[in-house]
Amino acid sequence: MSEKSSNPYEITIGIETHVQLKTKTKLFSEVDNDARGKEPNSCVSPVDYALPGMLPRLNGEAIRLAIVAGAAMNAKINPSSRFDRKHYFYPDSPKGYQITQFFSPIIGEGFITLPSGKKVRIEHAHLEGDAGKLSHFGDYSLVDLNRVDTPLIEIVSMPDISSAVEARDYCKELWRNMVYAGVTNGDLYNGNMRFDVNISLKKPGDKKLGTRAEIKNLNSFRSIERAVEYEYSRQSKLLDKGERIVQETRGWSDATGKTTSQRSKENAQDYRYMPEPDLPPLRLSEQFIDENYKSCPLLPDDYRNRFSDSIPSDTLEVLLDYPELVRRLAEVEEKSKNPSEKPVGAVANLFASVLLAEENTSLLNDNLPDAEKLIELVEMKSKKELSSTAMKELFLHMFEEKHIEKTARELAKEFNLIQENDSATLEKIVDAVLENPATKKAQEDYKSGQEKVLGFLVGQVMKESRGKANPSAVSKILKEKLK
Amino acid sequence: MRIANKSTSAVSLIKASLEKIEKHKDKNIFTFINAEPALKKAEEIDKKIKKGEPVGRLAGVPYALKDNFLSKEGETTASARILTGLESPIDATCVEKLEAEGAIMVGRTNLDAFAHGSSTENSYFGPTKNAFDSERVAGGSSGGSAVAVALDCVEFATGTDTGGSIRQPASFNGVFGIKPTYGTISRYGVVAMASSTDVLGFFAKSAADLDLLMEIASGHDEKDMTSLPDFYGSADVELGKKKIGFVKEFVESPALAPELKTALEEKLSLAKSKGYEIIELTLPALEYALAAYYIIQPAEVASNLSRYDGIRYAYRTKTLKSPKISSADKSSEKTALENLFLNTRSEGFMRENKRRIMIGNFVLSSGFYDAYFLKAAKARTLIIQEFEKAFKSVDAILSPVAPNPAFKLGEKVNDPVSMYLEDVMSVPVNLAGLPAVAFPAGSTTSEKTPHLPLGLQLIGPRRSDKNLLKLVEELV
DSSP: OOSSSSOSSEEEEEEEEEEEOOOSBOSSSSSBSOOTTOOTTSSOOTTTTTOTTOOOOOOHHHHHHHHHHHHTTTOOBOSEEOOEEEEOOOTTOTTSEEEEOSSSOSBOSEEEEOTTSOEEEEEEEEEEEOOOEEEEETTEEEEEOTTTTOEEEEEEEOSOBOSHHHHHHHHHHHHHHHHHHTSOOOOTTTTSEEEEEEEEEEOTTOSSOOOOEEEEEEOSHHHHHHHHHHHHHHHHHHHHTTOOOOOEEEEEETTTTEEEEEEEGGGOOOOOOEEOTTSOOEEOOHHHHHHHHHTOOOOHHHHHHHTTTTSOHHHHHHHTTOHHHHHHHHHHHHHOSOGGGOHHHHHHHHIIIIITSGGGGGGGGSOOOOHHHHHHHHHHHHTTSSOHHHHHHHHHHTTSGGGTTOOHHHHHHHTTOOOBOOHHHHHHHHHHHHHSGGGHHHHHHHHTTOTTHHHHHHHHHHHHTTTOBOHHHHHHHHHHHTO | OOOOOSSSOHHHHHHHHHHHHHHTGGGOOEEEEOHHHHHHHHHHHHHHHHHTOOOOTTTTOEEEEETTBOOSSSOOOTTOGGGTTOOOSSOOHHHHHHHHTTOEEEEEEOOSGGGOOSSSOSOTTOOOBOSSOTTBBOOSSSHHHHHHHHTTSSSEEEEEESSSTTHHHHHHHTOEEEEOOTTSSOOTTBOOSOTTTOEEEEEESSHHHHHHHHHHHOSOOTTOTTOOOSOTTTSOOOOOSOEEEEEHHHHTOTTSOHHHHHHHHHHHHHHHHTTOEEEEEOOGGGGGHHHHHHHHHHHHHHHHGGGOSSSSSSOOOSOOSOOOOOTTOOOSOOOHHHHHHHHHHHHHSOHHHHHHHHHHHHHHSTTTTIIIIIHHHHHHHHHHHHHHHHHHHOSEEEEESSSSSOOBTTSSTTOHHHHHHTTTTTHHHHHHTOOEEEEEEEEOOSSSSTTOEEEEEEEOOTTOHHHHHHHHHHHO
16 A cells, blocks of 8 residues: 555545436336346436426335335435435436435435444435436447436445545445345446545544545445555655645546546536425325335345354355345255254355355356255255265256256255265175275285375275265274274 | 307318418417318317217317427427427327317417517517507517417417416406416426426416316326326315405506506406405515516526537537637637537527526526525515415405506517516516416506506415406406
8 A cells, every 4th residue: 555664644535325226217207227238218208318398207116215225224214305406518417407315315324334343424315316328439429318317326424434445345335235225236337336435635633634536436346445545645645745635536447557637626517406396395204214114124234143153254254245145044044944053054155165166156147046955955964965075066956957846855866976874885885895906905005004095995985886985984994894 | 268069160160260370470479380280180070079979178179389388299499499390209288188178289379488588579480469569569478379369369378377477468468367376287298497486377268268278287297296186176275255455565566557557446446346355465575576586487497498408309509619709718628519518509599598597507506506596495485475374364366467568579678677577566476386367457548558458467375276267257
């Protein structure tokens, strides 16, 4: 971060996050809100392209999702809020203004708890419509209005964040919470969540915050961390030289690893905010707020508490990025008949070590096996009916379309993977191996004290059993026979 | 109102209407004439009547549409160059309702561009002339609609009233006009002027006709979230006090023409003779109405006109070069996109549109919002409260619509403040969202200006629209 060993400046960070809500229709019209894979300008109604005489019609589903989002940041919901117009001229804004909530937002104060336990306070969050998209080519540009008035909530944090890592953690935790709450698709690559990071530096002990720069439109956790690191070094170098920081908007480039100035405060736009006369004030009954607030599903922190005894925290942190896996683990816990054996820990381990292994991640889009099957699978392993290798192999087979209907045991039989534990049967196989002249030399070596050779012999038995023999049982029998 | 039936054919009604339109061409009433489609629709209605099939309550009635109503017939221009070429893919809710009852649109009428004005002189298509005197203004902004009804070109016409745009031209041309309670008729599909005071209404030859039109056009529309739940004809406010008020400040205003004062006094004594008690009201907050209106309205106008940028529809400039503003303006080089916006809007808007955009953006600009917009909003609240108080003691308030009868063309068009003063008695009603009905109250008799219509308005509490029309019938 800095070449100097001790940091002469403290960093203060506040983050504004735009979250696209996954409503069926847009915030102010009845047009499809999901434009993925659709032709440009095919999800646009006269209200969206701002034909004269068109009026916004507020989408109730967006209000409900906003309340759930509020619950996912421990926030107060304001029973009365309002919409306002924010004016600017650009072809991505057909009305010439964005409908937002400037004066009284729907979501009040709240907080997000980071995995470290630190709380970052939320100042407020408001509902607003998204803008369209422009693509620039040589001497012309094309406008796509499909994204116009996709519902957004903008979440404004307090300047409680004090390092690049914390900034990343906050964004990630907020992202997880929104995804768990089910309010957004959370696809960062496609801009479902975008982060504007405000950064200022000050000397330790200074009461006043330094002048801030805002880095707009970050959409990956890595870029958030890198951008903050870069800004720290840029601003601290300026301050070292006695120069002042310009309040401005900066853009981040992943390619160059640098931020560059986009617009200074002197050239900042005057948005000429005005109450939206086409929408009456939004008044929500206590009952409506309550019902929706309570409908918020379990959040990452709920799962951390729930699995604190059964899943190692580093494994769980990895899995928390995949809500469907975590929810399946909860089912495993609920449906398990022997919870004391902690099958959920074993399944979590399978998820983390097998499913999330690079070569298998494509399976994440497939049908995740039922909790019952997963319980049976790990229990067969703990009863030594399956070897560890066999369990992993079966686990992968479970994702195949043709195996969806089969239980773990049926599959184990089909693939002939049930481990042989019966000592009489094993003894027969051991005897067969020991009678084989090819193993004579090894037997003599073992007897003369070369214990390493036992591994070779166990291997031979395993081979003879076509992998089904329980290796530790075999080893025990061999030792007995070669005494 | 003449409605087609077995003895009067729809075709004959439409033909008569088209003849009148042709006859009064010089008045410059219409921006578009819908002759052939209108005749075709009339034929269909006649066929239905012949077969004994049901037809609507406005079967074959020729009507005129103020050119700021969107409909699939003709271009919707709002008499502004910047909207020329706009063919609407939808019909306004109000248009849908009228057509569903068999009314036939014969033409679109002229207005001050975007309804900005009180004389219809601010139109891209030139001024409409007064029905009674071609040297005088039609009033505005719905000048075309008022004159169309006054000269019997149509049986009724639509209008919009943001600060007096139905009542003032109605009174300048001797017809009836209703400005309903805010939210009574859906605004969906009508080019917005100032959203918080815009209402749709009608011009006709009688209060009874207006009542029928209100029955048809009113009602909640889910496409307009500011539209009220249905009330017209079912949950109207009763006017049973038998008391009519007049506003002292208006009657004593030195700006009020003596003939209008006399007309008002005559109507008050008529009311008295019919058993109404006459109450003098003082409404001191009305002093701030015009100022508040000319802050709130331009602010909303500036905002509502932001969408006209030449990108998606209607007029777009032909040149992307920087406009020559003045030699002093050597500010940074503009991009092609900025010039597209600048030139489209410079060429497409009328002077008055630009004036309101400037005022509106000024009062909304950072640092001025509290001093202007917020203060105006507070004055508006005071005005609303003062009216509410007044309606505790009277059923309705009788008032002039404007201080003077129709003025001369060109007389005020270069003096915006004197033009704005025309609205002093009409805008308080809009700020408070109240219903008001303008009705004829005789003519001027002086030698200088003979036979100019005089108009008054009766103002009622919110949702008293239907009963207000009944009360007007007693006073004419």
